[in-house]
Amino acid sequence: MKIVIPGGSGQVGRILARHFHADGHAVTVLSRNPYAAPWRVVCWDGATPGGWIDELEESDVCINLTGRSVNCRYNAANRRLIYESRIESTRLLNRVIASMNRAPHLWVNASTATIYRHAMDRPMNETDGELGGNEPGAPDTWNFSIRVAKAWEEAFFATPAPRTRKIAIRSALTLSPDRGGVFDVLLGLVRHGLGGRQGTGVQFVSWIHESDFVRAVDLLIADEKFTGVVNLASPHPLSNRDFMHALREAWGIRFGLPSTRWMIEIGTWIMRTESELVLKSRRVVPGRLLAAGFQFLHPEWPSAARELVARWRQNSR
Numbered sequence: 001m002k003i004v005i006p007g008g009s010g011q012v013g014r015i016l017a018r019h020f021h022a023d024g025h026a027v028t029v030l031s032r033n034p035y036a037a038p039w040r041v042v043c044w045d046g047a048t049p050g051g052w053i054d055e056l057e058e059s060d061v062c063i064n065l066t067g068r069s070v071n072c073r074y075n076a077a078n079r080r081l082i083y084e085s086r087i088e089s090t091r092l093l094n095r096v097i098a099s100m101n102r103a104p105h106l107w108v109n110a111s112t113a114t115i116y117r118h119a120m121d122r123p124m125n126e127t128d129g130e131l132g133g134n135e136p137g138a139p140d141t142w143n144f145s146i147r148v149a150k151a152w153e154e155a156f157f158a159t160p161a162p163r164t165r166k167i168a169i170r171s172a173l174t175l176s177p178d179r180g181g182v183f184d185v186l187l188g189l190v191r192h193g194l195g196g197r198q199g200t201g202v203q204f205v206s207w208i209h210e211s212d213f214v215r216a217v218d219l220l221i222a223d224e225k226f227t228g229v230v231n232l233a234s235p236h237p238l239s240n241r242d243f244m245h246a247l248r249e250a251w252g253i254r255f256g257l258p259s260t261r262w263m264i265e266i267g268t269w270i271m272r273t274e275s276e277l278v279l280k281s282r283r284v285v286p287g288r289l290l291a292a293g294f295q296f297l298h299p300e301w302p303s304a305a306r307e308l309v310a311r312w313r314q315n316s317r
Helices: 011-022 076-098 140-157 182-191 210-222 240-251 261-270 287-291 301-315
Strands: 002-006 026-031 040-043 061-064 106-112 165-171 173-175 207-209 228-232
Touching: 002 011, 011 026, 011 173, 011 210, 061 076, 076 106, 076 140, 106 140, 106 210, 140 165, 165 210, 173 182, 173 210, 182 240, 182 301, 207 210, 207 301, 210 228, 228 287, 240 301
Parallel strands: 002 026, 002 061, 026 040, 061 106, 106 165, 165 228, 173 207
Antiparallel strands: none
16 A cells, blocks of 8 residues: 555654554655655645645555644644644645545544543543533643644544545554653653652543554554544553553552642643643543454553563663
8 A cells, every 4th residue: 555644753653654664555754854764754844735745646545643742831832833733734635635636545634532521430432422622620721622623623524525535533642662752751750750640640541552553543444434533542541540550560660659730730831741631531432443343452551561661671772
């Protein structure tokens, strides 16, 4: 297959590019900052047409991951970049793909599990999961993230593409042992004795192992019944307290200093990021994947954590 990944220079993009390249597919990443890679990397700005359009001609799959990282402070400038980088690039791709005679057969667009409400009471699937944005007392930063997610999906599905199947993937934390990724950051807390519960610790963490993430994307490509929104998450979200406990056990350390909410607010301010990333409860389950018979290799976090820690250690040698 010929697979094009706009915005594929981040952690998730590299996971997918590495996977497809290893399977022998022709992979092209569209990036604002081209880099050396075993696959093809082509420059684009995510805002204007250009030579990158040729890469989409006669391609089989487009996987759009474009978007300014949310690992930042939500000031006015960053909010504008977070919003515009996602919505404008998606609108651009819609215009380009709709005008093609030989458009991609499938367009997978990134979305986020953050679109669901702060959920403590029950899991959120694609059928009856409740979207957030109206919870009383929710911080403005949480509501901003939900507004972005809703606008992103709306921009994606707004333009009909009769020759292209469309899927928006509402992804949970995608965990791999790659340096600089989410798992690397969380493990860093554990390694330095800071891997206790965060906040009350009762908020849910939704996650997915990288192996299951790429296998799920493989299924979405192969099974033409999939359209619309699909949750990409382990079937077993767990509390932040249990999540961090299992990660400490996987590393082999018993103690982890807990972080109160005020400590997290100060820490995230110092690190120039937002507390939402750890305090909001994301209790997301993959209803459509399970209904299709998808078998997770790593459905439970304790065993997934042990596997990721082992590979992290191996990569550090």
